[in-house]
Amino acid sequence: MLITGIKSRPVYDELTPMASGLNHIAAAQGSGGKPLVRLLTAMTPEQLASTTVLYSTESFTGHNFLSELQQFAVRELRVFPGNADAVGGLDTVLAAAEMGTRLYLAGSEGFIGTSMQVATSYGMHRDEVLREHAGSFVRRVWCAHCGHYSENVAHRVFVCPGCELNLIVRDHYSGRLAAFQGVKADSEVPGELPANEELDT
Amino acid sequence: MSEAQHGALQLQVKRIEAVTPEINRYTLCAVDGSWLPAFSGGSHLTVLIPVGEETKRNAYSLMSSPYDTSEYQIAVRRVDDGKRGSVAMHSSVREGDVLLAGIPANLFPVSKHARHHLFIAGGVGITPVFAQLEELSLKGSSFELHLAVRGPEHAALGYELKDRYGDRVTLYGHDGQSRLNTLDILAGRPLGTHAYVCGPTRMIDDVVASAHGLGWSDSNIHFERFDDLGSTGDPFSVTLARSGAVIEVSPEQSLLEAVEEAGHTLPYLCRGGACGECETEVLELEGTIDHRDDWLSESDRCTNKLILPCVSRATCTKLVINA
Numbered sequence: 096m097l098i099t100g101i102k103s104r105p106v107y108d109e110l111t112p113m114a115s116g117l118n119h120i121a122a123a124q125g126s127g128g129k130p131l132v133r134l135l136t137a138m139t140p141e142q143l144a145s146t147t148v149l150y151s152t153e154s155f156t157g158h159n160f161l162s163e164l165q166q167f168a169v170r171e172l173r174v175f176p177g178n179a180d181a182v183g184g185l186d187t188v189l190a191a192a193e194m195g196t197r198l199y200l201a202g203s204e205g206f207i208g209t210s211m212q213v214a215t216s217y218g219m220h221r222d223e224v225l226r227e228h229a230g231s232f233v234r235r236v237w238c239a240h241c242g243h244y245s246e247n248v249a250h251r252v253f254v255c256p257g258c259e260l261n262l263i264v265r266d267h268y269s270g271r272l273a274a275f276q277g278v279k280a281d282s283e284v285p286g287e288l289p290a291n292e293e294l295d296t
Numbered sequence: 297m298s299e300a301q302h303g304a305l306q307l308q309v310k311r312i313e314a315v316t317p318e319i320n321r322y323t324l325c326a327v328d329g330s331w332l333p334a335f336s337g338g339s340h341l342t343v344l345i346p347v348g349e350e351t352k353r354n355a356y357s358l359m360s361s362p363y364d365t366s367e368y369q370i371a372v373r374r375v376d377d378g379k380r381g382s383v384a385m386h387s388s389v390r391e392g393d394v395l396l397a398g399i400p401a402n403l404f405p406v407s408k409h410a411r412h413h414l415f416i417a418g419g420v421g422i423t424p425v426f427a428q429l430e431e432l433s434l435k436g437s438s439f440e441l442h443l444a445v446r447g448p449e450h451a452a453l454g455y456e457l458k459d460r461y462g463d464r465v466t467l468y469g470h471d472g473q474s475r476l477n478t479l480d481i482l483a484g485r486p487l488g489t490h491a492y493v494c495g496p497t498r499m500i501d502d503v504v505a506s507a508h509g510l511g512w513s514d515s516n517i518h519f520e521r522f523d524d525l526g527s528t529g530d531p532f533s534v535t536l537a538r539s540g541a542v543i544e545v546s547p548e549q550s551l552l553e554a555v556e557e558a559g560h561t562l563p564y565l566c567r568g569g570a571c572g573e574c575e576t577e578v579l580e581l582e583g584t585i586d587h588r589d590d591w592l593s594e595s596d597r598c599t600n601k602l603i604l605p606c607v608s609r610a611t612c613t614k615l616v617i618n619a
């Protein structure tokens with residue numbers, strides 16, 4: 096659970112079955128498998144039978160919940176090697192989904208954010224989605240100079256792989272970009288960098 | 297643009313057409329021929345109808361194009377309900393007459409996030425949908441309409457829409473036999489579909505129950521009941537702190553309308569509790585506020601320090617607002 100002074104950071108929920116839905120889609124990444132296991136445990140057999148699970152085994156902290164997830168009698172379990180593949184898989188599943196569907200997301204902030212962008216593009220409303228953060232609070236950072244997205248940023252100052260500028264990670268989270276903003280760190284005096292610190296992971 | 301005098305527009309009746317045995321359509325324009333205040337699809341107009349010594353305030357949906365504010369159109373169904381407003385509109389109002397009306401307000405706007413708009417209407421409930429479809433069709437949005445009428449002689453407005461939008465409009469009951477089935481209409485819809493229902497209470501309840509049964513969440517179900525158009529409720533009085541004026545709010549008008557009628561102004565945009573523009577500070581309160589807006593947060597409501605005069609009312613012995 097994150098305690099933070101960052102007001103723009105999304106407020107996360109706890110995954111529990113939304114009984115009003117007739118169909119359920121649950122997508123998770125890495126450590127997000129743990130809240131997913133808890134969600135599936137709380138579901139009735141009927142809810143499980145109408146649930147599609149998408150799981151990416153990519154993890155920053157190295158946790159893998161695939162074998163636990165395989166224990167549940169869900170409608171379908173789709174496994175992906177990477178988070179971007181899982182988000183693509185979610186896009187495919189939502190394209191065919193109907194009204195009455197509920198979406199559950201769990202994992203890193205970057206994974207939840209990019210999945211939420213897909214859900215929003217299908218017109219899903221906040222009251223049809225639950226999101227639970229799991230694992231480290233490493234950040235997804237958008238470079239204000241070249242537009243590159245860096246995943247799993249753990250330090251205040253880092254070199255952008257896109258434009259090789261030294262970036263400082265600002266504490267503003269953009270829901271639209273699903274990322275924090277990174278700006279040139281030594282724009283005042285070239286070469287003079289602010290103190291590096293570990294982000295609130 | 298036409299300026300509202302004490303919150304009321306002066307509208308001249310340009311044309312009256314009987315569109316069904318019970319419904320007349322009125323085309324209204326500004327007395328001085330100027331542009332009327334803009335509105336969005338789903339808005340209604342509160343018309344002040346003189347009935348003997350009294351003035352009735354009836355809300356009617358605007359059915360003309362939101363992109364043409366040279367005139368407004370409303371449809372009035374004659375109901376012999378003892379309130380006599382609609383009867384007076386039918387029997388006493390003539391072409392050329394001048395009517396007073398409020399500024400359009402929207403409590404039934406179309407969703408900005410929908411991927412598909414699904415309208416279900418019955419009888420005179422079709423009126424707000426006219427302007428909503430016009431707005432969506434000009435924006436190029438995806439929509440369809442299902443309209444139930446009581447028989448061929450009640451289908452004229454439906455045929456008009458069918459002419460405009462073709463296959464996107466399905467009529468029921470115009471042939472004396474087809475029936476609208478809400479469950480069939482709502483089933484199997486893609487994500488991001490929004491349903492709008494306007495018609496008799498039975499129809500609204502039916503659509504809401506069917507949608508819930510299919511797992512729709514409330515954010516995608518929109519409806520308008522004619523009886524809750526406008527802010528109505530028990531009368532109360534309000535004191536404007538800056539001028540010290542004490543204003544009585546009658547059961548059939550909103551706090552905003554009462555303040556305007558008394559010759560004062562408050563800021564506003566939507567007049568439907570959605571935009572927050574009219575938010576006003578509450579300086580003193582003995583009693584409770586009946587918050588009816590969609591703007592204030594739960595915590596703002598509890599502290600009772602703010603009120604949205606376009607929709608909210610109060611049950612109080614004293615209410616002083618910073619205006």
Ligand code: FES
Pocket residue numbers: 563564565566567568569570571572573574575589591604605606607
């Ligand atoms: S005018 Fe928009 S909330 Fe009152």
